[in-house]
Amino acid sequence: xxxxxxxxxxxxxxxxxxxxxxxxxxxxxxxxxxxxxxxxxxxxxxxxxxxxxxxxxxxxxxxxxxxxxxxxxxxxxxxxxxxxxxxxxxxxxxxxxxxxxxxxxxxxxxxxxxxxxxxxxxxxxxxxxxxxxxxxxxxxxxxxxxxxxxxxxxxxxxxxxxxxxxxxxxxxxxxxxxxxxxxxxxxxxxxxxxxxxxxxxxxxxxxxxxxxxxxxxxxxxxxxxxxxxxxxxxxxxxxxxxxxxxxxxxxxxxxxxxxxxxxxxxxxxxxxxxxxxxxxxxxxxxxxxxxxxxxxxxxxxxxxxxxxxxxxxxxxxxxxxxxxxxxxxxxxxxxxx
Ligand code: UDP
Numbered sequence: 001x002x003x004x005x006x007x008x009x010x011x012x013x014x015x016x017x018x019x020x021x022x023x024x025x026x027x028x029x030x031x032x033x034x035x036x037x038x039x040x041x042x043x044x045x046x047x048x049x050x051x052x053x054x055x056x057x058x059x060x061x062x063x064x065x066x067x068x069x070x071x072x073x074x075x076x077x078x079x080x081x082x083x084x085x086x087x088x089x090x091x092x093x094x095x096x097x098x099x100x101x102x103x104x105x106x107x108x109x110x111x112x113x114x115x116x117x118x119x120x121x122x123x124x125x126x127x128x129x130x131x132x133x134x135x136x137x138x139x140x141x142x143x144x145x146x147x148x149x150x151x152x153x154x155x156x157x158x159x160x161x162x163x164x165x166x167x168x169x170x171x172x173x174x175x176x177x178x179x180x181x182x183x184x185x186x187x188x189x190x191x192x193x194x195x196x197x198x199x200x201x202x203x204x205x206x207x208x209x210x211x212x213x214x215x216x217x218x219x220x221x222x223x224x225x226x227x228x229x230x231x232x233x234x235x236x237x238x239x240x241x242x243x244x245x246x247x248x249x250x251x252x253x254x255x256x257x258x259x260x261x262x263x264x265x266x267x268x269x270x271x272x273x274x275x276x277x278x279x280x281x282x283x284x285x286x287x288x289x290x291x292x293x294x295x296x297x298x299x300x301x302x303x304x305x306x307x308x309x310x311x312x313x314x315x316x317x318x319x320x321x322x323x324x325x326x327x328x329x330x331x332x333x334x335x336x337x
Pocket of ligand 1: 169187188189190192204205206207208218219220257280283
């Protein structure tokens with residue numbers, strides 16, 4: 001299948017794009033590189049473009065004979081969405097509309113959408129099923145939910161097939177350590193832990209130590225990016241025009257912040273500096289995915305989403321590329337950019 005990956009140079013998008021290429025599909029990335037990295041995309045597979053440019057999107061879909069779209073492109077920081085909702089509604093809502101309109105114009109009728117656990121309200125029982133109440137607590141979650149609903153409305157009217165894939169905590173790195181997380185302003189737990197190990201930060205601030213959890217720190221469901229890749233492949237291979245599917249993507253087990261830290265200490269072989277500070281606004285105590293639906297519908301079988309494997313793969317990446325893609329030899333030689 002010929003798949004256009006918007007946001008295909010981003011952390012999750014590029015991991016899924018590389019997975020698709022390894023599993024019998026053609027795929028190209030359409031990415032404005034505002035958060036993505038050209039080095040994360042295999043040579044010749046990147047088109048630099050913005051989803052807010054509907055004309056370019058339409059041209060690319062037509063010229064590349066696209067069969068299906070995986071729509072990863074988004075802005076995705078909860079605190080930023082609170083301070084800058086304008087950006088979030090523009091990129092996540094209007095950008096999604098542009099993708100759908102380009103699909104209509106070019107006759108592309110299948111879309112897999114990167115949604116999020118942040119579309120669920122905090123009062124649902126754990127593990128979350130796909131039928132849990134969607135009452136997002138943040139502008140980020142609201143924009144992603146609006147995009148979900150818009151996709152369903154377009155699908156009904158114009159006979160698209162769609163899937164909403166609600167990610168929990170996407171994490172880990174390529175198993176050979178060649179590709180991983182690299183953001184200008186890192187906020188995520190696992191890369192921050194390794195920034196401390198690499199002396200790029202003094203210590204890990206643990207947000208909250210008195211939650212109602214087994215050790216007082218927040219529980220999250222960490223899912224490896226290769227397992228997200230497998231899920232995207234299974235979904236797109238099954239998706240037919242007229243289908244509407246919603247799947248949670250998580251391991252189904254949770255780890256506390258302290259457990260993730262301990263796993264990282266085991267991998268690096270020494271203690272990692274940390275301090276417990278006040279909770280971060282908007283952080284729920286526990287988020288765990290119920291992902292039985294995709295397992296039983298499509299045989300999704302995550303292989304790398306235990307915390308030890310996730311942390312070990314992330315450490316390989318941070319060891320080999322302590323400055324992210326800028327430390328890869330081909331980037332240093334100015335080959336890509
Ligand atoms: N976290 C933390 N210190 C940090 C970053 C994150 O204690 O510097 C915690 C955060 O409160 C959450 C978990 O680690 O409970 C995962 O956070 P992350 O930002 O990686 O993902 P999120 O769950 O917010 O999507």
